[in-house]
Amino acid sequence: MTTVAFMSDLHIDSNNFGKEELETLITLFKDKKIQHLHIAGDIANGFEKTSQEFLDQLQCHLPVTFSLGNHDMLGLSEEAMRPFEFQKISFSNHTLLAFSGWYDYSFVPTISPQKHLQTKNLFWFDRRLQRMGSDPAITQRLLQELEQELMRVDQPLIIAMHFVPHSQFLLRHPYFERFNAFLGSQAFHELFRQFPVKDVIFGHSHHRISDRKIDNITYHARPLGYVREWELCKQFFDAFPEYDFPKRYDPYKRYRRIKDLPEFKAYKKKQLAHEFSQTMTILEL
Secondary structure, three states: OOEEEEEOOOOOOOOOOOHHHHHHHHHHHHHOOOOEEEEEOOOOOOOOHHHHHHHHHHHOOOOEEEEOOOOOOOOOOHHHHHHHOOEEEEOOOOEEEEOOOOOOOOOOOOOOHHHHHHHHHHHOHHHHOOOOOOHHHHHHHHHHHHHHHHHOOOOOEEEEOOOEOOHHHOOOOOOOHHHHHHOEOOHHHHHHOOOOEEEEEOOOOOOOOOOEEEOOEEEEOOOOOOHHHOHHHHHHHHHOHHHOOOOOOOHHHHHHHHOOOHHHHHHHHHHHHHHHHHOOEEEEO
């Protein structure tokens, strides 16, 4: 058996990962006896020097594999993305199938595809990507390839993908509901349930959930997300009520208010290992 940790949405550039963050992760892997790490997308904006150096540093301590997230795809052609799709990693009793996924707007069917595209081109990060074909066409192509890959595997399957595979995991805040269109597609789940898929790990929405079983498939989502979204930012105000303010539910405003405080910097350093630990899914494969 191999102890495998899964993480996603590290965003090491936006989160200003440095020596302290790297050493904290490495110590955690050693403490938890992790033998393999898989990152389910969004290491950084673009798979360039920053991501590669980070992976190289981790790989000095344990094997690391990864799937692409939409942020990793920045600057990559479709051809350059291909080697990262449908990777099969064999363990003693399971096969890990790793790919990115995509979205087809089906999570928000009440809005027309044309309107979704306008919203994407105005607000969404993916307007910067060089993808070929419409979003529904990309998703359909991936689903067809995924079905072929699933048919070739006999062992129980672990899936690691970036995008959201079921409507139960959508964002419920009214402001964010229109962006659910760009989170994923339930067509992935409908395909998984036809095969011996045991666990699915995903990220993308920056929303951590408790493990949830649907149609005998256990779903795991513990994305790290941006530092302003971390649990330690929320907990800081409980530890230091003198800095509390009425609208702390706004993560942007909350983080701007505390990020330069010496008390927050010290609190973050103290809580960093716990924050990272809370964003790991650990399976014995």
